[in-house]
Amino acid sequence: MFDNEYLEKIREEKEKWEELYKTQKERDMKFVTDSEIPIKQLYTPLDINDKDYINDISFPGVPPYTRGVYPSMYRGRLWTMRLFSGHGTPEETNKRWKFLYENGESGFSAAVDNLTFNGIDPTEPDGAPEVGTSGVPLYCIDSFFALTEDIPIDKISVALVVEPFTSAPVCSMYFNMAQMRGYDIKELIGTTQNDILTMTVGYIPYKNSPPNHILRLACDLIEWTVAMKNVPKWHPINFTGYNYREGGIDAVQELSFVFASACSHIDNLIERGWKADDFVGRLAFHLAAHKDFFEEIAKFRAARRIWYKLMKDKYEVQDPRNLGFRFHVQTAGSSLTAQSPKINIIRTAIQALEANLGGCQSLHTNSYDEAICLPSEEAALIALRTQQVISDETRIHNTIDPLAGSYFIEWLTDEVEDRVWKYIDKIQKVGSIDKALSTGFLYKEMRDAFHKRRMKIENGDEIMLGVNKYPVPYDTVTDVFRTNKNAIDIEVNRIEKLKARRDNKKLETILDQLRDVCEKEENVMPTVMKATREGATVGEVCNVYREIWGTWDPPLAI
Amino acid sequence: MSKKKIRVLMSKPGIDGHWRGGIVVSRAIRDAGMELIFGGFQNVKEIVEAAIQEDVDVIGLSIHSGAHFAYTQQVIDLLKERGVLEDIMILVGGVVPAKDFPKLKEMGVANVYGPGSMTSEIVDFIKTHIRK
DSSP, X not given: OOOHHHHHHHHHHHHHHHHHHHTSOOOSSOOBOTTOOBOOSOOOGGGGTTOOIIIIIOOTTSTTOTTOSSSSHHHHOOOEEEEEEOOSOHHHHHHHHHHHHHTTOOEEEEEBOHHHHHTOOXXXXXXXXXXXXXXXXXXXXXXXXXXXXXXXXXXXXXXEEOOHHHHHHHHHXXXXXXXXXXXXXXXXXXXXXXXXXXXXXXXXXXXXXXXXXXXXXXXXHXXXXXXXXXXXXXXXXXXXXXXXXXXXXXXXXXXXXXHHHHHHHHHHHHHTTOOGGGTGGGEEEEEEEOSOHHHHHHHHHHHHHHHHHIIIIISOOOOGGXXXXXXXXXXXXXXXXXSSTTHHHHHHHHHHHHHHHTTOSEEEOOOTTTTTSXXXXXXXXXXXXXXXXXXXXXXXXXXXXXXTTOHHHHHHHHHHHHHHHHHHHHHHHHOSHHHHHHTSHHHHHHHHHHHHHHHHHHTTSSOOBTTTBSOOOOOOOSOOOOOOTTHHHHHHHHHXXXXXXXXXXXXXXXXXXXXXXXXXXXXXHHHHHHHHHTTOOHHHHHHHHHHHHOOOOOOOOO | OOOOOOEEEEEXXXXXXXXXXXXXXXXHHHHTTOEEEEEEEEOHHHHHHHHHHTTOSXXXXXXXXXXXXXHHHHHHHHHHHTXXXXXOEEEXXXXXXXXXXXXXXXXXXXXXXXXXXXXXXXXXHXXXXXXX
């Protein structure tokens, strides 16, 4: 971007400055990013002299999308403020959602409990003490009427945070509920997380089916909603790097896991006879905004460029609307402390700013009490206000991608991109994403990351204020938000009422059809739509999967 | 003095899949020269059966679901019923509010490790408090 003569002049001046620098002391520490990318004292035009503005950076809404996915970005429309939220019962969660909506929240995201997550009914003994403790219980269609009561679901998007093993029953309950309330599901807007890696390495699955079946279930939802145009505006999958990043992998691994996984899903759908253009425009992403300020911003910019290249070069996508990398961000829960929890408000604010400077489409900010309990109403409101301070008071949205052109940011964006391509290769050498799981490869990568991060914190290489620097005792002041103790009775009662009124004979015939569909490995969605409309619970549908495909114990590594 | 290694069962009661804490602590326990039995997901019966069969000195319960009182009480009740409660140290770790520590200790838990705990603290506690 500079002529050679001028670059030579810069080089001469830089050498002089380096002499000056040497006259000063440097603190005894490693200057590296969170991904351990070595960082120089200073960046100059010399570091980006091989860049071509039009090909490598260009304009927002224009390939390679480094500067943003839409031409007008936040000048046209702010990001969606979407807090991941759910607790106790659907009625209580509905109340919290309305509270946040009245305070300016612009999208909903359902945090479900462990039973919904794993497809277990509360009438089974396995997880009964966990009904509603870590999210909202959504076991049957009646729960969805309660969850969305008085909420205009045709105007505000809802994210259903469930994974492939339960995405068909949970989403079909939502779609059926919407139809029964008179909405055209062709117009419904929202997202299903439906992420195979969240289910398997972000968390460990409890009595789920093996990875090859889970991958197929994820693709069934993409195929039925988008490719077959039943719910064409829905985002049927949200590749959630956030959930595995939280385990301790770094920014480079986070993007690599996401892209390797996305490729396996696209390959599966192409094998089914679809063209990439039939569905890739509705694939969505969910990334972390972690502690390393500039590296995270570089990561978001690099992600858009990598996705564009993958779509254009590998999958030969034609429609320009299908080339953009749209993503939700969550600030880093694992950066929060139970010691001096109010400091978490500051951490979250800085991480939120990373997401906005990186051009996210949607953002969740963590509540300051999240290292201790589910968010209280007060803590959730502060989290929402944190985003509103940025959107309404800082004027950061005046211009698009304000950090572009920074020698450092452009250099770091390139560096992250290069490293991600190499790591994607490493994963893809093992095979498709279900192979990377069943062979244990990803478990070993996660295990190594867990220990590396833990050692960094224990030996002080990674500072956590209140924990390993200026340590203070675990906080006992913050009010602990407790979920409804009667949730189990309420939910068992809800299911019993439903079972009393439904046509059990008719349902059994539909579940038999589902057994047949599972055996033939056909798309489960049409049959699961019928089953949940007739009152099938999430556990009843998942038990059919277990019966036909078996369950899977992941090859965990210690 | 007995040279028998300290035996630790690490278990996740219930169905919650937050696995990092249990793995990280398991590694620290193994690295400290103790015998680790990694139970993974276990229901209360399986935990107590494994503890008895493996003749463990310590049961570590890794709980991130908010259901720490329910599961811990169930494990303690069954250990008592089987007459082995006195022989086994119970430790709880995970996302547990500090406000809940006293009640858990009253129930019979030797110590509780919330977010920000160091693995070295856990290893030291086991080594100094184990009844050998």
